[in-house]
Amino acid sequence: MAIQISVFIENKEGRIKKAIDTLGKAGVNIRALSVGDTAKYGILRLIVSDNEAATKALEEESFIVKQSEVIVVAVPDKPNGLNSTLAILDDADINLEYIYAFVSSQPDEAIVAMKVEDIEAATEVFKANNAKILTDEDIEKI
Amino acid sequence: MVWNEKECMTKEERENWQLERLQETVKLAYENVEFYKKRFDEIGLKPEDIKTLKDIEKIPFTTKSDLREAYPLGLLAVPREEIVEIHASSGTTGKPTVTGYTQNDLDVWGECIARGLTMAGAKKDYIIQNAYGYGLFTGGFGIHHGGNKLGAITIPISAGNTRRQLDTMVDFQSDILTCTPSYAMYLGESREKAGISLDEINLKIGIHGAEMWTDEMRKRIEKSLGIKTYNIYGLTEVMGPGVAQECSEQNGMHIQDDHFYPEIINPETGETLDHGESGELVLTSLTKTGMPILRFRTKDLTSLIGEKCVCGRTTVRMTRITGRSDDMLKIKGVMVFPSQIEKALLKIEGISPNYLIHVTRPDILDEVEVKVEASKELFSDEIKQMEKVEKQIQASIRSETGLRVDVTLCEPESLPRSEGKAVRVIDEREL
Ligand SMILES: [Zn+2]
Numbered sequence: 082m083a084i085q086i087s088v089f090i091e092n093k094e095g096r097i098k099k100a101i102d103t104l105g106k107a108g109v110n111i112r113a114l115s116v117g118d119t120a121k122y123g124i125l126r127l128i129v130s131d132n133e134a135a136t137k138a139l140e141e142e143s144f145i146v147k148q149s150e151v152i153v154v155a156v157p158d159k160p161n162g163l164n165s166t167l168a169i170l171d172d173a174d175i176n177l178e179y180i181y182a183f184v185s186s187q188p189d190e191a192i193v194a195m196k197v198e199d200i201e202a203a204t205e206v207f208k209a210n211n212a213k214i215l216t217d218e219d220i221e222k223i
Numbered sequence: 224m225v226w227n228e229k230e231c232m233t234k235e236e237r238e239n240w241q242l243e244r245l246q247e248t249v250k251l252a253y254e255n256v257e258f259y260k261k262r263f264d265e266i267g268l269k270p271e272d273i274k275t276l277k278d279i280e281k282i283p284f285t286t287k288s289d290l291r292e293a294y295p296l297g298l299l300a301v302p303r304e305e306i307v308e309i310h311a312s313s314g315t316t317g318k319p320t321v322t323g324y325t326q327n328d329l330d331v332w333g334e335c336i337a338r339g340l341t342m343a344g345a346k347k348d349y350i351i352q353n354a355y356g357y358g359l360f361t362g363g364f365g366i367h368h369g370g371n372k373l374g375a376i377t378i379p380i381s382a383g384n385t386r387r388q389l390d391t392m393v394d395f396q397s398d399i400l401t402c403t404p405s406y407a408m409y410l411g412e413s414r415e416k417a418g419i420s421l422d423e424i425n426l427k428i429g430i431h432g433a434e435m436w437t438d439e440m441r442k443r444i445e446k447s448l449g450i451k452t453y454n455i456y457g458l459t460e461v462m463g464p465g466v467a468q469e470c471s472e473q474n475g476m477h478i479q480d481d482h483f484y485p486e487i488i489n490p491e492t493g494e495t496l497d498h499g500e501s502g503e504l505v506l507t508s509l510t511k512t513g514m515p516i517l518r519f520r521t522k523d524l525t526s527l528i529g530e531k532c533v534c535g536r537t538t539v540r541m542t543r544i545t546g547r548s549d550d551m552l553k554i555k556g557v558m559v560f561p562s563q564i565e566k567a568l569l570k571i572e573g574i575s576p577n578y579l580i581h582v583t584r585p586d587i588l589d590e591v592e593v594k595v596e597a598s599k600e601l602f603s604d605e606i607k608q609m610e611k612v613e614k615q616i617q618a619s620i621r622s623e624t625g626l627r628v629d630v631t632l633c634e635p636e637s638l639p640r641s642e643g644k645a646v647r648v649i650d651e652r653e654l
Contacts, residue, residue, distance in 0.1 A: 085604065087602075087603075087604035089597050089602050089632075089634060091633050091634040091637060096634075117604075117605075117606050119606060119609075119610075121631050121632070122609075122631075122632060122633075124603075124604055124605075124606060124609070126604055143634065143635055143636050144634070145597055145598065145599055145602045145634065145635060146599075147599065147602055147603070147604060149604050178605055178607070179605075196604065196605070
């Protein structure tokens with residue numbers, strides 16, 4: 082399990098850039114990023130090098146910030162790699178809310194962050210199927 | 224405790240007092256103010272025709288636009304050198320309306336506020352942190368005059384500078400906070416954010432007015448500052464705050480009706496309504512000398528309670544204002560008050576009561592967008608959850624107003640923040 086930071090982004094020009102700039106100024110590195118958006122607002126989801134520093138810096142700029150748990154898995158970089166990983170969840174009837182990839186990865190694997198309905202159950206089935214789950218310490222080293 | 228026995232007169236005593244003062248005021252206005260003389264002469268009315276209180280209904284109404292046309296000091300009933308202070312209400316449209324006060328008028332004002340402070344439980348040794356704006360706005364100076372009359376210590380801190388407000392609460396151990404309700408709420412939130420515990424402050428009483436607020440807001444203010452709050456009412460055109468205020472019963476505001484004569488009228492027809500019926504409040508000053516005002520249409524919708532209050536006062540009470548006859552929005556044919564939207568929002572856990580109602584008519588149908596500031600409690604990393612929150616807000620507004628509106632969550636502090644008066648409605652329809 083890893084901590085993800087999500088940020089409420091109003092549909093106004095420059096707000097995503099402002100959030101990213103804020104993290105840059107606070108010396109926080111972004112490991113993975115995705116934007117979920119609707120016509121009216123967006124949700125910026127991030128995996129960063131320092132959760133506390135990121136939260137503090139963003140809140141000082143009046144952003145709404147929330148920390149939540151996601152599961153980070155290394156997916157073998159071969160045909161059907163992602164498919165077979167997702168099939169593990171499917172077989173166990175665990176709903177996937179959203180998924181996004183890390184910015185950089187190892188040559189032989191891709192790393193993805195997943196938000197699932199039942200994170201404990203997902204961890205169990207990934208372990209049982211020998212999938213590689215990354216901890217916060219593993220993510221540090223990427 | 225009651226500040227002045229005049230607050231407890233019998234019906235007969237009160238009516239005699241009122242009639243005598245009304246006759247004096249009408250004479251003063253007719254003989255000294257061109258505007259009133261013209262209005263009376265047009266319909267052949269003479270001051271002597273006012274023989275009973277009921278005869279007040281013969282007098283034409285005075286409106287805000289009459290005051291605007293008399294800008295700046297066209298309605299004075301005394302030579303200009305008798306005036307000692309001036310206030311004005313901000314003119315969002317056109318010129319401001321100006322009120323001139325003689326020393327007598329300031330004494331009346333101080334008296335009314337001192338009565339209100341006493342109603343709320345204030346004593347001579349109390350410290351009043353007066354966070355109403357000082358300036359042309361009547362809030363700051365009005366409370367100040369009353370604080371002086373009571374003999375309390377008034378700190379003229381004015382509105383804004385939240386950090387200093389909090390420090391003053393802690394360092395001076397202020398007993399009373401006077402400010403707009405939205406600023407009181409903001410100060411309560413700020414106290415929590417600053418990590419100042421309720422034990423560190425000594426506030427007991429909050430006196431709030433000058434803008435609309437709901438019971439839900441009252442509960443939040445009382446909880447976040449550890450106080451009991453009192454609704455105060457007034458308007459610059461008539462005097463300023465202090466025309467009426469709640470007592471500890473919190474059941475209607477006592478109108479200082481030995482100084483201001485209240486009537487309720489049907490805003491459409493102008494006909495006078497009975498106690499208990501809802502309509503527009505009309506006020507006539509009974510003791511002012513600088514700028515007496517006859518039958519001023521306040522645009523505030525309320526009703527009157529004539530019965531003696533549990534607190535012992537016999538002054539007539541007005542119920543909480545339900546809206547302004549000109550704030551009332553007619554959307555898709557439905558009457559809506561901003562206060563209803565506020566009430567609907569406050570029913571939802573974790574919501575910030577900062578909102579903006581945006582009305583447009585892109586084609587032939589009205590569209591309403593309600594912008595609400597999101598909060599940490601409402602925010603989720605999942606769009607599904609956020610949509611659920613929006614639907615919940617929509618449903619709450621729908622059950623309160625019957626209207627289907629579009630809800631938009633926006634970032635905290637992105638809507639016009641209210642250290643003065645909040646902007647709640649933007650109506651871009653060309654009606
Ligand atoms: Zn009472």
